[in-house]
Amino acid sequence: MERTVTVGSLIALYRAEGIEPVLNLGDVVISGWVRTNRPSGQLAFLELHDGTHFLSLQLVYTKENQGFDMMSRLKTGAAIVAHGTLRASPSDKQPFELAVKSIELVGDVAEDYPLQKKRASFEFLREQAYLRPRANTFQAVYRVRSVLAHAIHSFFQERGFVYVHTPIITGNDAEGAGQLFRVATEGKDPFTDFFGKEAHLTVSGQLHGEAFALAFKDIYTFGPTFRAEHSNTPRHASEFWMIEPEMAFCDLKGDMEIIEASLKHAIKTVLEKCPDEIAFFDKFIAQGLKEKLEHVLNSPFRHMTYTEAIAALEKAVKEGVSFENKDIFWGMDLQSEHERYLCEKIALGPLFLTDYPKEIKAFYMKENPDGKTVAAVDLLVPGEGELVGGSQREDNPEKLKAKMGSLKDMDWYWNLRRYGGCPHAGFGIGFDRLLMYVTGMQNIRDVQLFPRTSNALKY
Amino acid sequence: MERTVTVGSLIALYRAEGIEPVLNLGDVVISGWVRTNRPSGQLAFLELHDGTHFLSLQLVYTKENQGFDMMSRLKTGAAIVAHGTLRASPSDKQPFELAVKSIELVGDVAEDYPLQKKRASFEFLREQAYLRPRANTFQAVYRVRSVLAHAIHSFFQERGFVYVHTPIITGNDAEGAGQLFRVATEGKDPFTDFFGKEAHLTVSGQLHGEAFALAFKDIYTFGPTFRAEHSNTPRHASEFWMIEPEMAFCDLKGDMEIIEASLKHAIKTVLEKCPDEIAFFDKFIAQGLKEKLEHVLNSPFRHMTYTEAIAALEKAVKEGVSFENKDIFWGMDLQSEHERYLCEKIALGPLFLTDYPKEIKAFYMKENPDGKTVAAVDLLVPGEGELVGGSQREDNPEKLKAKMGSLKDMDWYWNLRRYGGCPHAGFGIGFDRLLMYVTGMQNIRDVQLFPRTSNALKY
Numbered sequence: 029m030e031r032t033v034t035v036g037s038l039i040a041l042y043r044a045e046g047i048e049p050v051l052n053l054g055d056v057v058i059s060g061w062v063r064t065n066r067p068s069g070q071l072a073f074l075e076l077h078d079g080t081h082f083l084s085l086q087l088v089y090t091k092e093n094q095g096f097d098m099m100s101r102l103k104t105g106a107a108i109v110a111h112g113t114l115r116a117s118p119s120d121k122q123p124f125e126l127a128v129k130s131i132e133l134v135g136d137v138a139e140d141y142p143l144q145k146k147r148a149s150f151e152f153l154r155e156q157a158y159l160r161p162r163a164n165t166f167q168a169v170y171r172v173r174s175v176l177a178h179a180i181h182s183f184f185q186e187r188g189f190v191y192v193h194t195p196i197i198t199g200n201d202a203e204g205a206g207q208l209f210r211v212a213t214e215g216k217d218p219f220t221d222f223f224g225k226e227a228h229l230t231v232s233g234q235l236h237g238e239a240f241a242l243a244f245k246d247i248y249t250f251g252p253t254f255r256a257e258h259s260n261t262p263r264h265a266s267e268f269w270m271i272e273p274e275m276a277f278c279d280l281k282g283d284m285e286i287i288e289a290s291l292k293h294a295i296k297t298v299l300e301k302c303p304d305e306i307a308f309f310d311k312f313i314a315q316g317l318k319e320k321l322e323h324v325l326n327s328p329f330r331h332m333t334y335t336e337a338i339a340a341l342e343k344a345v346k347e348g349v350s351f352e353n354k355d356i357f358w359g360m361d362l363q364s365e366h367e368r369y370l371c372e373k374i375a376l377g378p379l380f381l382t383d384y385p386k387e388i389k390a391f392y393m394k395e396n397p398d399g400k401t402v403a404a405v406d407l408l409v410p411g412e413g414e415l416v417g418g419s420q421r422e423d424n425p426e427k428l429k430a431k432m433g434s435l436k437d438m439d440w441y442w443n444l445r446r447y448g449g450c451p452h453a454g455f456g457i458g459f460d461r462l463l464m465y466v467t468g469m470q471n472i473r474d475v476q477l478f479p480r481t482s483n484a485l486k487y
Numbered sequence: 488m489e490r491t492v493t494v495g496s497l498i499a500l501y502r503a504e505g506i507e508p509v510l511n512l513g514d515v516v517i518s519g520w521v522r523t524n525r526p527s528g529q530l531a532f533l534e535l536h537d538g539t540h541f542l543s544l545q546l547v548y549t550k551e552n553q554g555f556d557m558m559s560r561l562k563t564g565a566a567i568v569a570h571g572t573l574r575a576s577p578s579d580k581q582p583f584e585l586a587v588k589s590i591e592l593v594g595d596v597a598e599d600y601p602l603q604k605k606r607a608s609f610e611f612l613r614e615q616a617y618l619r620p621r622a623n624t625f626q627a628v629y630r631v632r633s634v635l636a637h638a639i640h641s642f643f644q645e646r647g648f649v650y651v652h653t654p655i656i657t658g659n660d661a662e663g664a665g666q667l668f669r670v671a672t673e674g675k676d677p678f679t680d681f682f683g684k685e686a687h688l689t690v691s692g693q694l695h696g697e698a699f700a701l702a703f704k705d706i707y708t709f710g711p712t713f714r715a716e717h718s719n720t721p722r723h724a725s726e727f728w729m730i731e732p733e734m735a736f737c738d739l740k741g742d743m744e745i746i747e748a749s750l751k752h753a754i755k756t757v758l759e760k761c762p763d764e765i766a767f768f769d770k771f772i773a774q775g776l777k778e779k780l781e782h783v784l785n786s787p788f789r790h791m792t793y794t795e796a797i798a799a800l801e802k803a804v805k806e807g808v809s810f811e812n813k814d815i816f817w818g819m820d821l822q823s824e825h826e827r828y829l830c831e832k833i834a835l836g837p838l839f840l841t842d843y844p845k846e847i848k849a850f851y852m853k854e855n856p857d858g859k860t861v862a863a864v865d866l867l868v869p870g871e872g873e874l875v876g877g878s879q880r881e882d883n884p885e886k887l888k889a890k891m892g893s894l895k896d897m898d899w900y901w902n903l904r905r906y907g908g909c910p911h912a913g914f915g916i917g918f919d920r921l922l923m924y925v926t927g928m929q930n931i932r933d934v935q936l937f938p939r940t941s942n943a944l945k946y
Contacts, residue, residue, distance in 0.1 A: 195946075
């Protein structure tokens with residue numbers, strides 16, 4: 029009786045219990061795709077990848093095998109089913125290998141297969157977005173993506189946060205966070221026919237999330253958000269996933285505690301569950317990545333107010349630090365270079381920057397007693413800049429109304445303050461940017477599956 | 488030193504370790520919202536709900552309390568912070584209650600608060616979508632929604648499935664599953680300006696998911712999908728979440744095994760984690776719900792081919808069963824009444840219906856050797872009809888090409904069969920419909936947060 033195995037199940041067994049149980053499996057069958065196939069004289073080595081683990085399994089077959097000729101013609105990318113027994117490998121590249129009894133070709137590869145070359149550039153692979161998950165780097169990226177997403181779900185679920193699906197199509201444009209996509213149908217009045225009013229794709233689930241926090245205390249969203257911006261940068265996409273937790277009876281201090289704890293949990297989980305992927309990134313994508321992530325885990329995040337940051341930047345300019353923008357003044361919007369200086373040169377690690385001037389922050393943020401700043405926070409991280417943005421929300425109905433101006437369709441949001449409102453706070457993590465930070469990948473197009481940017485909608 | 492507690496933490500402690508540890512907590516502080524407040528003579532009872540559990544905590548205060556007058560004026564919906572000690576309750580409605588030392592009013596309730604009445608109709612509450620999560624039924628619905636979502640994630644993650652975020656904005660309309668929403672921007676050519684081509688909201692992540700299954704073996708999506716249909720029924724919405732697993736080296740039999748296992752895991756988790764919510768639904772929403780769910784858990788799902796189903800329906804008509812549509816013939820599309828008859832009267836439980844005529848199923852489904860049917864499956868459940876739809880996918884390039892017709896922008900999907908294709912299969916679960924099934928709620932508008940249907944885009 030053959031046992032069906034996967035590379036993932038074999039490596040898990042080996043790492044948990046050593047090689048003996050692997051060698052005792054008897055006859056096994058495994059299916060997957062050919063990575064490389066090197067027949068040479070009597071002995072031939074075929075690297076089988078099945079997608080269940082970052083690593084591959086070495087298959088060994090010989091002239092003695094019936095079907096040796098067919099086997100030796102198997103091409104990179106071909107789908108096969110292999111039968112055999114596991115044995116200790118003489119090479120120290122892997123602990124065990126499969127001694128092949130037979131191989132069945134399930135799906136051949138056409139001559140024009142684009143992934144023939146061993147090392148294709150990221151730019152080339154972007155054009156092959158439907159095939160690139162087969163490439164080493166993207167096997168690692170997308171597996172970490174999955175593990176990271178689940179780590180975030182588990183963190184919040186274990187703490188009793190309620191996962192809410194805030195709407196994607198929305199009638200509000202109140203957050204004012206950039207350009208909106210419009211939703212339309214066919215017909216005479218494509219923009220209003222269906223819903224009876226203009227509809228857009230959401231830029232944030234926060235406002236709807238607040239309504240649920242005021243019923244469930246702690247909630248979080250995890251879903252797609254959209255920006256119709258023509259920003260052609262390595263950090264911007266038109267469609268990206270966000271996590272937006274919101275906590276009732278919570279102030280900015282509590283907000284920062286959850287930000288720090290959730291990020292540390294997420295990073296810890298990835299380090300534990302994806303050691304091979306992180307080692308790969310550390311070696312080939314971003315040297316020092318593992319140390320950076322471990323440093324984040326082991327140090328408390330530092331805190332600084334915006335006002336302190338401005339003073340530090342003014343001092344830096346005086347001391348000759350050459351920012352592109354040296355015009356530092358209280359009230360300015362910090363540029364990425366300033367944010368990076370603050371966390372990389374001063375905090376030497378993740379830094380919470382708090383209490384920004386109210387003029388440069390959103391209307392829903394709670395005004396501080398000084399009347400000039402709001403209880404906002406950005407988390408800045410080395411190499412990246414802003415990773416998380418959050419705030420305590422304005423819970424005073426009069427102050428909120430003054431800042432909202434016309435309530436338009438937003439009276440419900442205002443009413444939340446009149447119907448048992450309370451101090452509440454929340455934050456947003458751009459999931460794709462977090463994944464860039466955790467993997468060291470430098471372009472958001474290379475951590476998303478099928479990235480959408482202006483003039484890019486292949487697939 | 489006061490300890491901060493929640494209703495959820497207290498009930499968890501009580502159920503795990505009994506009442507003693509609860510009574511030994513000493514001084515505690517708890518925040519939440521007033522559900523009811525009944526001052527009567529010397530003794531007054533205030534029901535505090537904090538959203539962390541389906542149940543509430545009874546607060547008891549007396550004339551002896553400083554601030555008794557303020558406390559007795561607290562209104563339904565007000566946000567409060569209460570201090571006191573926990574003691575055994577003399578009533579058998581709850582095991583413990585809070586003897587109040589003081590209460591702080593954090594957020595009052597305006598006179599026009601719409602949730603004054605104890606029992607508001609679902610229709611009324613739909614109009615108050617931002618407040619209804621505070622009502623009992625919706626506390627239960629949305630908590631089960633969150634638990635159910637996480638149960639699904641956990642099931643697939645524990646089995647090594649990779650979670651993939653397939654795109655929301657898409658250039659393909661190949662699935663042809665109903666009407667599409669268009670994505671536009673402002674400007675001269677709103678439908679093509681941004682992406683350089685027409686863009687739509689996705690109806691399914693399956694096709695993109697297949698590309699990832701052929702790299703990772705087992706993957707699943709969990710995200711929003713859209714239909715621009717004016718179906719004004721209790722089961723249709725324009726925006727809803729779907730789970731779409733896809734498995735390489737898997738046939739229809741393997742597909743059905745995963746469907747059955749994943750649904751049973753999801754239902755089991757909800758029964759274990761939400762006993763109070765399920766008891767509530769069983770009592771007030773759908774009598775017999777708990778028994779129904781336990782029955783599903785404990786019985787193997789039955790199997791029947793479409794051809795067998797037609798024979799069974801013909802027999803039923805002969806025997807006098809009065810369907811609205813009695814014109815039963817091989818090749819017809821089954822109506823909901825037929826589907827329900829098959830699972831409710833014949834299978835007496837969940838039923839896999841397989842091998843449908845190819846003419847009534849999608850182009851990507853694998854043709855069976857008979858040349859007439861495809862390896863498709865629908866899971867039918869009592870009371871609901873179709874809950875899951877799946878199939879093995881056509882992996883023969885020539886057969887697929889013949890059915891796809893013009894490849895348009897879909898050559899990549901076809902290429903998946905030419906570049907190491909293999910037998911693969913998958914399915915789709917409508918998450919909102921699954922939630923209806925698990926809670927017994929009868930209208931999709933009452934299990935979604937802010938439902939979007941034609942002419943409905945409030946909030």
